[in-house]
Amino acid sequence: MNDDRWGHLRTQCEALEPGSVLLTPVSDRRFDVRRTDADLIVVSFADSGEERPLWREQFSVLVDQLETDRIDLDALQPGVEPYAVILSLADEFAVRADALVYEPDSDVDADEGEDNPFVVPASEAxxxxxxxxxxxxxxxxxxxxxxxxxxxxxxxxxxxxxxxxxxxxxxxxxxxxxxxxxxxEPILERLGPDQTLHGRYGTVRRTTRTRRRPKDDETVFAALDDHGVPREWVTGVDPSKLDVVVEATDLEETDVFDVEETVYAQKTGIDEDEKYSRLQGIADRIESLEGPEGEALRDELETIENRLEDALSAD
Incomplete structure (x- = not known):
């Protein structure tokens, strides 16, 4: 790969919108470009945090193939996928019908062409x-x-x-x-019966909630007949009437109700003072920062706000 082509590829990587990510076509893995050097491009995969160097000489091998034949994206091996995705950023290569193709004479401006399917914008990433x-x-x-x-x-x-x-x-x-x-789920795995877990902002405890609903009429009436309970006592199978019958007779709850128990974590306390103190401390520290560090942090917060405004506008 000559210097001009390599330089253009590096420029395209560095021009990616901050916060955007790239997506591999087969394994569906997200990654971003960490840096570009004279002989490699370093990418990082979001699902594992793994950093991987993509070597200039390997790009050359793929470019040589593309100049004579297309590369079917569906058949790419995992190790080759990020190379193909990076190459798709260059103006002379394009994705056409699930294949990467070489289009050196294309007169379509890169900014006006079709969206690259492997680039996920920051608002969606x-x-x-x-x-x-x-x-x-x-x-x-x-x-x-x-x-x-x-x-x-x-x-x-x-x-x-x-x-x-x-x-x-x-x-x-x-x-x-x-x-x-x-x-x-992870909270419930750590909560034993009657146990309470404490955090900075509040507490939770393990609680079991029981939900009941009447069985079908035929099943309920059969159970009532077996226990000598007049049907008119619960005509229409009113749950509140069934409750009284269960309490006043030897009829079992499970004979007339489908009983379902749900285990959940119940919030039992909130420390609003601690939350407010924490938020106020963060705000005070940001406000008190001076010089380049403070300016950089405020710029970062403004960038986050702009990203959300763009995302909401897009919806």
Whole structure:
């Protein structure tokens, strides 16, 4: 691979939008470009954190093949996939019908051509956890900017601001609920019966919830007949009437109810003071930072906000 071609490939890698990732066509693995050097391009895979060097001489082998024949993407070996993806960034190569092809004379400008299927933009590349963080940060900034005293103040907001408040609240709630459910199983594995776990912001304990629903009418009436209970006592199979019958006779609960027990982690305490102190401490430290370090951090927060605004606008 000559210097001009290699230089162009490095430039295309370095021009990728910050936060965007690349996607392998067969194994469906996400990776990003960490750096480019004179003889290699270093990539990092998101699922493992593994860094892998992609060598210039290996790119040359693939380019030689592409100049005479197409490369079928479906048949790529895992070790070759990232090479093909990186090559697809160059103007002279394109993805056509599940194949990487060489198009040296293409007159389609790279910015006006079809979207590269292996490039995942930053707004879509964020993980669910990153989305929760970003949404919560935006909602917190919005609430702070609006200086709301209570929920009644929402009625005085302009329609566009009220819409943003609703959208962000919904996104944070949905994302937080997914995170809560994902945390439930490992929490339950660490919670023994009647045990309480304590964190910085609150506590949880293991609780068993029992849900019952009447069996079908035929089964219930047969059980009542077997125990000499008049059917009219529960005509229509009213659950509240069944409760009384179960309590007042020798009829077993399981004879007339399908009983289902659900084990879950119940929130039993919240330390709002600790949460507020933590958030205030973070805000104070950011505000007190001066010089390049403080400016860099504030720029990073502004970038996060811009990313979320772009994502919300895209939806």
């Amino acid at each position: 964020r993980t669910q956890v990153e989305r929760i963080h970003d949404d919560a940060l935006l909602l917190a900034a919005l609430v702070e900017r609006l200086d709301l005293v209570d929920e009644a103040d929402l009625s005085r907001l302009d329609t566009d601001v009220l819409t943003d408040c609703y959208v962000l609240s919904s996104d944070v709630q949905r994302g937080a609920d997914r995170l809560r459910k994902a945390a439930r």
